[in-house]
Amino acid sequence: ATERTALFLFFGGTGDLAYRKLYPSLFNLYRKGNLRTHFAVVGTSRQAMDHEKFRTAVKKSLADTGNRVESKEVTDFASHFYYQAHDVTDTAHYAVVKDLLDKLDKKYKLQGNRIFYLSMAPQFFGTIAHDLKTQGLMSTNKGAFNRLVIEKPFGRDYDSAKQLNDALSESFDENQIFRIDHYLGKEMIQNIEAIRFGNTLVESLWNNRYIDNIQVTLSEKLGVEERASYYDNSGALRDMVQNHIMQIVSLLAMEQPVAFTDTDIRAEKVKALRSLRVYNVAAAATNFVRGQYGAIDDQPDYRHEDNVPNDSTTETFVAGKLLFDNYRWSGTPFYVRTGKMLADKFTRVDVVFKRPLVDIFAFPQSKSTPLAANVLTIFVEPHAGFSLQLNAKTNDTGFQTEPIKLDYLVDAQKSKKTPEPYERLLHDVLKGDGTNFSSWPEVAYAWKFVDQIRRVWDLQEPNFPNYTPHSMGPASAEELIQRDHREWIYRL
Numbered sequence: 001a002t003e004r005t006a007l008f009l010f011f012g013g014t015g016d017l018a019y020r021k022l023y024p025s026l027f028n029l030y031r032k033g034n035l036r037t038h039f040a041v042v043g044t045s046r047q048a049m050d051h052e053k054f055r056t057a058v059k060k061s062l063a064d065t066g067n068r069v070e071s072k073e074v075t076d077f078a079s080h081f082y083y084q085a086h087d088v089t090d091t092a093h094y095a096v097v098k099d100l101l102d103k104l105d106k107k108y109k110l111q112g113n114r115i116f117y118l119s120m121a122p123q124f125f126g127t128i129a130h131d132l133k134t135q136g137l138m139s140t141n142k143g144a145f146n147r148l149v150i151e152k153p154f155g156r157d158y159d160s161a162k163q164l165n166d167a168l169s170e171s172f173d174e175n176q177i178f179r180i181d182h183y184l185g186k187e188m189i190q191n192i193e194a195i196r197f198g199n200t201l202v203e204s205l206w207n208n209r210y211i212d213n214i215q216v217t218l219s220e221k222l223g224v225e226e227r228a229s230y231y232d233n234s235g236a237l238r239d240m241v242q243n244h245i246m247q248i249v250s251l252l253a254m255e256q257p258v259a260f261t262d263t264d265i266r267a268e269k270v271k272a273l274r275s276l277r278v279y280n281v282a283a284a285a286t287n288f289v290r291g292q293y294g295a296i297d298d299q300p301d302y303r304h305e306d307n308v309p310n311d312s313t314t315e316t317f318v319a320g321k322l323l324f325d326n327y328r329w330s331g332t333p334f335y336v337r338t339g340k341m342l343a344d345k346f347t348r349v350d351v352v353f354k355r356p357l358v359d360i361f362a363f364p365q366s367k368s369t370p371l372a373a374n375v376l377t378i379f380v381e382p383h384a385g386f387s388l389q390l391n392a393k394t395n396d397t398g399f400q401t402e403p404i405k406l407d408y409l410v411d412a413q414k415s416k417k418t419p420e421p422y423e424r425l426l427h428d429v430l431k432g433d434g435t436n437f438s439s440w441p442e443v444a445y446a447w448k449f450v451d452q453i454r455r456v457w458d459l460q461e462p463n464f465p466n467y468t469p470h471s472m473g474p475a476s477a478e479e480l481i482q483r484d485h486r487e488w489i490y491r492l
């Protein structure tokens with residue numbers, strides 16, 4: 001591995017995300033040699049704490065993620081961590097942090113390379129970016145980089161996202177801003193590009209002549225858990241569709257990039273999103289459906305979860321149909337669905353090919369069942385792999401066909417070695433590679449699409465709750481696809 005040189009400044013450095021994901025991911029990069037001697041990590045948050053106590057907490061976070069804390073490697077790694085109490089809303093406070101950064105820069109010979117990671121409530125993103133610049137925390141060394149990493153959510157509609165982006169743009173250029181969508185750090189999401197552009201067999205059929213429809217399912221088994229107050233303000237459309245689903249869909253829909261670089265890939269994703277049909281009121285109302293889970297056994301319905309108002313109209317389920325008005329996809333819909341408290345936890349993409357134009361096996365006296373569609377499934381999680389459904393002959397006298405599956409599942413040992421999304425993404429930030437982050441135009445198009453649906457939903461009182469926990473969502477999600485004489489490939 002190539003050793004990288006950088007100073008990390010984490011805002012929200014004592015938060016859940018930092019301890020659970022960010023520090024363990026940095027440690028993995030350290031173990032692999034991407035970080036070695038020339039790096040330092042500064043954590044800030046409001047609470048008071050000394051460096052030692054912070055290092056102990058960091059070590060604990062490593063222990064919690066399965067590392068041996070007594071090892072010299074962990075002690076050496078933790079010695080690069082520093083803590084500074086800091087209120088992000090108090091401009092004068094930034095000077096203290098600046099002094100620490102400058103000191104560490106000299107101590108570890110960091111050449112002025114800085115990564116600012118905002119892992120805290122989004123209302124502070126704009127203020128922090130502003131003060132980083134005005135209070136001189138961004139490095140001015142020639143040839144050094146300043147990079148800003150932004151957690152989700154990026155706005156709650158187009159207008160607020162634009163406002164946030166304008167605020168960030170006052171201090172950072174687009175190529176310095178890394179907007180996290182951790183789905184883009186997932187192994188099998190990155191595999192969409194490999195399977196498409198690495199295979200003649202796949203990419204030559206990847207269009208409306210051969211593909212009947214594409215289905216994207218992100219289903220969760222749990223309810224809202226501790227995130228209730230955040231979630232109730234957001235809902236499944238904002239929390240999952242605007243970001244993760246739109247990103248997955250754009251990777252599936254885009255044209256082949258000129259080269260495998262962030263600039264080229266982003267250009268194609270943006271182009272795809274530009275041809276996504278933005279619905280008018282009537283079309284939004286028919287092409288998107290929502291749901292909210294009811295009660296089961298001793299579990300309360302959504303409205304009776306802790307921290308959820310008992311008249312909440314927030315959706316915990318969404319299904320919808322997306323249409324692209326371009327040469328490749330015209331007439332081939334993308335169906336998407338996501339929700340909480342569903343039958344199982346998994347993420348998958350099902351690409352459903354058209355049936356052969358003529359079924360020569362279906363002569364009148366034949367008992368053969370009609371030919372099944374070829375389906376290419378990309379399993380994202382919990383298992384990683386691909387499956388391709390083909391038709392073959394049954395091993396019988398006479399001539400009948402049956403669907404068979406060619407399966408490739410990543411084995412347990414290999415998947416244990418697969419880097420976690422946050423490790424990949426932090427590595428990308430260190431390299432300055434923006435491929436797996438959402439660019440502003442992508443975010444903007446996704447919001448404009450989603451805003452139209454939200455607008456229609458806000459006009460009508462939904463009839464909630466409308467689905468049983470551990471099902472695949474409300475009946476309307478079935479009707480949405482059956483209306484087009486199709487069905488969900490993944491079903492109970």
Ligand code: NAD
Pocket residue numbers: 011012013014015016017018044045046047086087088089118119120121122151152153
């Ligand atoms: P958290 O509430 O656990 O942590 C927030 C941190 O911000 C704490 O360290 C707190 O001390 C600090 N803070 C709050 N107000 C401050 C102020 N005025 N000045 C200085 N510090 C202040 O939050 P989290 O779960 O770690 O999430 C952080 C970000 O990551 C959020 O944007 C969230 O949406 C996003 N995110 C979190 C998860 C997750 O799994 N936790 C997943 C995806 C995205």
